[in-house]
Amino acid sequence: MFKYLSIFLILFGLQHGAVAQAPVKVEEGFDYRVLTITQPIDTKGKVEVIEFFWYGCPHCYEFEPELKGWIKRQNKDVVFKKVPIAFREELMPHSQLFYALESMGKGDTLNDKIMFAMHRENKRLLNENEIADWVAAQGVDRNAFLATYRSFAVLSKARAANQLGNSYRIDGVPTVAVQGKYITSPSIAGTRAKAVNVMDFLVSKVRKDGYK
Structure with a gap:
């Protein structure tokens, strides 16, 4: 009896595992879209992935843990970039903040803290003084930050992102x-x-297509 029960459990386990690991169906037009005009990419022979985001977007904040996990398990042929979007002119300070911190080498350290401050501490960080005060509270030189934040290079990157x-x-x-x-x-x-x-x-598809 135990012999037959063991065989049943093994077969059930194999069948159950096969169902659990079945590939997820992905359909063009439903799960992803193909752009009418293909945009140029910066790196040839690799897979370029861009996340368009906004610090103040609650959905971006919620997606961040899954996105970080996904990034960590990618091969070296995947190049990932974040690009801030300001849908209104009044939101441009957030894009400037992103590129100012990136220019100062502080983006990886502070991006998560910014989103936490906005979505858990109800900070808006929408005007220059408020932003500079917050950044200074994180141990960044206030004057150096403001000089970078106001720089032509950072303003140009923020506009180019849009x-x-x-x-x-x-x-x-x-x-x-x-x-x-x-x-x-x-x-x-x-x-x-x-x-x-x-x-x-999509990453697998690009690889199979020879990174085209």
Whole structure:
């Protein structure tokens, strides 16, 4: 009896495992979109992935843990970039903040803290003084930050980020672009988890297509 029970459990386990590990179905037009005009990418022979985001977006904040986990398990042929989008002129300070910290080598350290401050501590960080005060409280020299924040280079990057978003026809965030031609997001795919599965699918597709 125990012999037959063991065989049954093994077979059930194998069958159950096969179901659990079945590949997720990904469909063009439902889970991702193909851009009408392919956008140029900066790195040849690799997979370029861009997340268009906004610090103040609650959906971006919620997506961040899944996104970080996805980034950590990528091969070296995947190049990931974050691009801030300001859908209104009054939100441009957030894009400037992103590029100022990036220029100072502080982005990786402070980006998560900024989102936490905005979404858990109800800070808006929308005017220069408030932003500078907050950054200084994180141990960054206030005057050095302001000089970088106001610089032509940072202002140009913030404007260019919006132009790039327009080229990709970004109308909501977070949105992920792969290889300048594919677009997906939690809202397009339906859930954050499904969006991550779609990103895996698209990266594999680009590899199979010879990084085209």
